[in-house]
Amino acid sequence: MKLFSTALATLALGGALTCAAPAQAQDENVMIVFDGSNSMWGQIDGTAKIEIARGVMENLLGEWTDNRQVGLMAYGHRRRGDCSDIETLVAPGQGTRGEILSRIGSITPTGKTPLTSAVEQAATSLSYTDTPATVVLISDGLESCERDPCALAETLESAGVGFTAHVVGFGLGDADTSALTCIADNTGGKYLSARNANELSAALTEVGTAVAAAEPEPEPEPEPQYDVTLTAPATALAGSSFEVSWTGTVSGSDYVTIVPMGSDEGTRKNHFRVRDKSKDDLRAPSGTGLYEVRYVLDEGHRTLASEQIEITEPEVTLTAPATALAGSSFEVSWTGTVSGSDYVTIVPMGSDEGTRKNHFRVRDKSKDDLRAPSGTGLYEVRYVLDEGHRTLASQPIEVTEPEVTLTVPEKIRAGDSLGVTWTGTVSGSDYITIVPMGADEGTRKTHFRVRGKSEDALTAPKQPGLYEVRYVLDEGHRTLARQPVEVLAEDAALQSGATLKAPESAATGETIEVSWSTSQEGADQRITLAHANQAIFTWVSAIKVEGKSPVKITMPDEPGAYELRFLDVSGQKVLARNIIRVK
Known part of the structure; x- marks a missing residue:
């Protein structure tokens, strides 16, 4: 705290006499705390100290009170033995000189000396933590209410905004004044001692002069000078990276930035921290024109060195x-x-x-x-x-729009392998899927990627019903081709160009008759018996179709689900399929 940095004055008469601190601005408040304790009836040269104080108070309250907020507080003036006997007699305001003198004239010294609490209440009433404040304490005695004025002064100093206290000890004789001097010392104020009326008059005059005078603003400290150099190219392409070098690093947190020419101090765009390096790459802005490369202190964001650079338009071609x-x-x-x-x-x-x-x-x-x-x-x-x-x-x-075609059988049994062929592949990441008829665009169930192929197989769903096989773009999941397919029950007969008639079941080793008909011609047509899950053109037994219907086929010795198939082997076609269960 600098001396005379606030304008709160606390005047305490009877136990202590305070001296007001100098003000920094005219809107700062002043509180005079007047000591009304019983000891003020003590005499100096035959006159009571209370009368001496009343007679010289005008020396404190000069013309400065006309435009300053000045108040009066007293303590010990109403009740004996009461450490809470503290009262604001005049609220801080302008032009209160006459009212303050009048109220001091009516004070009757009565009680104890709670000067520590009085100073504290005065500071609080003036919002010392938010605005500057000065305490002037005038006392003819020491603290009598078991509080530590030195500790309070430290608290007010650390928590206050420009808090200062000045103390005048009046008629203390040989008493230990350290409990009063510490108030001034801890807050950057003065301690003045007055032994008689003349010295009290002089002390109050000095305090009044201090309160009236504003403390001059301290001279700003000169900014430290640094020897920093910066090197950057004269031109760079918009958006490119270019090398910057420097010498004289002050702090690793300093930074190099590029900003439009004439930008305000502290402006920061593309930048890097200098760290422990002496060169680094900086990215040019996208706009063309004149710019500055700046070396900037991280502390205070002050530019220490700069170089002009012109950002030019790149020449880019595209095919x-x-x-x-x-x-x-x-x-x-x-x-x-x-x-x-x-x-x-x-x-x-x-x-x-x-x-x-x-x-x-x-x-x-x-x-x-x-x-x-x-x-x-x-x-x-x-x-x-x-x-x-x-x-x-x-x-x-x-x-x-791509031209994609898709070929699938019209019907398939649940769980069977569904052969798919297609043309017009767009991307190998495109996929073919089977979904319920009318499913939302982008729906994907069982599927495969088309890769470099033109045919593949899906597994038919287990639930019979109407479905769609779709060729779907991987990009955007848009369907380019679709074909309907009906999924039948697992044991349903399938016919496509031929018919097969046979029992639904037979005993192991039993020979059955299978009737057939076809409208298709082929060089190699066969009726085969295969396991239900066996590949289409593999079988347990086969009979070449050369004569008339029916043909006889002997069931295998192993029970299970089998399938009778009418195959056009030469054309690689399945003309009819029937499930038969061997028991």
Whole structure:
């Protein structure tokens, strides 16, 4: 706390006499705490100390009270032996000089000297923790209510905003005044001793002068000077990284930044901390024009060195096909890479700057594959700066509808292998799935990826019903082709160009008759008996269809579920299938 830094004055007469602290501003408050304890009836040169104090109080209350908030507090003036006898007689206000003098004239010294509590209450009433405050204590005695004024002074000093106390000891004789001097010492104030009326008059005059005078603002300390140098190129491409070097590092937390020319002190854009290095790479902004590279103190954000740099427009070219199939991958090439973090993206024609859909980072390449969106229409392929997401080059592209065909059987038994063939593959990541008829777009159940194939098989669902087999783009999960298929019960007969009639069950080793008919011709047609889950063109036994219906087939010795099949082996077709159970 600096001396005379506040304007709270506490005047205590009878046990202690306080001296007001100098003010810093006219709106600061002053409280005079007047000592009304019984000891003020003591005499000096035949006159009571209370009368001496009343006679010289005008010396304290000068013209400064006209425009300052000044109040009066007294203690020990109403009751004997009461340490809580503390009262605000005049609330702080402007022009209170006459009222204060009048109230002091009516005080009758009576009780104890609770000067510590009085100073504390005065400080609290003036909100000393929020605004500057000064205490002036005038006392003819020491604390008599078992409190520690020195400890209080330390508390007020540490918690207050510019708190100062000045103390005048009046007529103390040979008493130990350390309990009063510490109040001033701990808060940066003065201690004044007055032995008679003349000395009290002089002390109060000195206090009044101190309160009236504002403490001058301290001279600002000169900013420390540092020897920092900075080196940066004269030009750099927008969005590129360029090397900056420096000498004279002050703190590893200092930073180097690039800002528009003439930016306010403390402005920070792209930057790096200097740490223990002497050079590093800085990223140029995306906008062109004149900029500054600055070395900035982390403490206070003061620029210690700067270099001008011009950011210029990169020359980037981009090549892409005029058309591409929806969901397909197509090659894009480019020249003039600025940063490996830049990216190439495909977006709807006219999309806002910074829009990013399917994309790849350019890295250290000059060409790469980009995936077309699933929707058809006009699009743009853009080369975009990672810094600022600004487009440097673009090419229009039309995304067209692929022509995909799908072939599946009309009917299949639950759990059977369902053969699928297709044409027009767009991407190897596309997939074929079987879903309930009318399922939402993007629904995926049992499926396989098409990869480099044109045929494969699905397992039919276990629940009979109407289903769809769909060819679906991996990009956007849009269906490009679909075919209906009816899933029948596991033991249902299947007929497609031929019929088979046979018992639903037979005993092991029994020979049964199987009637058949067909409208299909083939070089090698056979009726086979196979396990129900056996591959289609493998069997337990087979009879070549050469004569008339029926044919006789002997059941195997092992019971279980079997299947009679009418196969066109030469054409690799299944014309009819019937389940038969061997018991």
